[in-house]
Amino acid sequence: MKIDRLILGAYETNCYVLRNSDASKDCLVIDPGLRAEELIAFLGEHTLNPTAIALTHGHADHIAGVTLLRTSFPRVKVYIHKLDADMLTQPERNLSVLAGERIRSDPADMLVEEQSVVEQADVRLEVLHTPGHTPGGICLYARDEGVVFTNDTLFAESIGRADFPGGNMSELLQSIRQKLLALPDHTKVYPGHGPITTIAQEKAHNPFLK
Secondary structure, three states: OEEEEEEEOOOOEEEEEEEOOOOOOEEEEEOOOOOOHHHHHHHHHOOOEEEEEEOOOOOHHHHOOHHHHHHHOOOOEEEEEHHHHHHHOOHHHHOHHHHOOOOOOOOOOEEEOOOOEEEEOOEEEEEEEOOOOOOOOEEEEEOOOOEEEOOOOEEOOEEOOOOOOOOOHHHHHHHHHHHHOOOOOOOEEEOOOOOOEEHHHHHHHOHHHO
């Protein structure tokens, strides 16, 4: 699997563009960020066709780019967990109002839950429901490639915030320990912000998991 990472917007959100191989033109986008213009330019430069957007959760810095991507690629399908689905349409819930904006988009095309599979562009991602940062936060696991996209649940030597509405620290820690630390140690971790890490690295060095 080919993975490209773009760092988008003022909150430096990691957006990932996944393809089956370097030669593939269809792709799957994870979290198009707060500002998607750079993503649109990247897709155009490489003549890529996004067939789907997988949203790890509903905060504005991860979902705001959905509208521009849908405008540029009208056939793209949007996936989000059912518990975060209304964050696409409600600025109060996606927290954009805290930044003086009212970000909203049309509803998702597909609602997922634990054990759902997002299979688009010859890429297969298993949905791990990891509440704590938001009620419908998910991580996306590419089992065959040994890769997990951990949204704002787990970072390199850190964890996500749980003090936003809908957040819960005990749920967050339970999600990490039961769903993520149970993955093989060699699993590469691609978080919603910051550098790439591994499950082994976080087990050994993450101070929040001691």
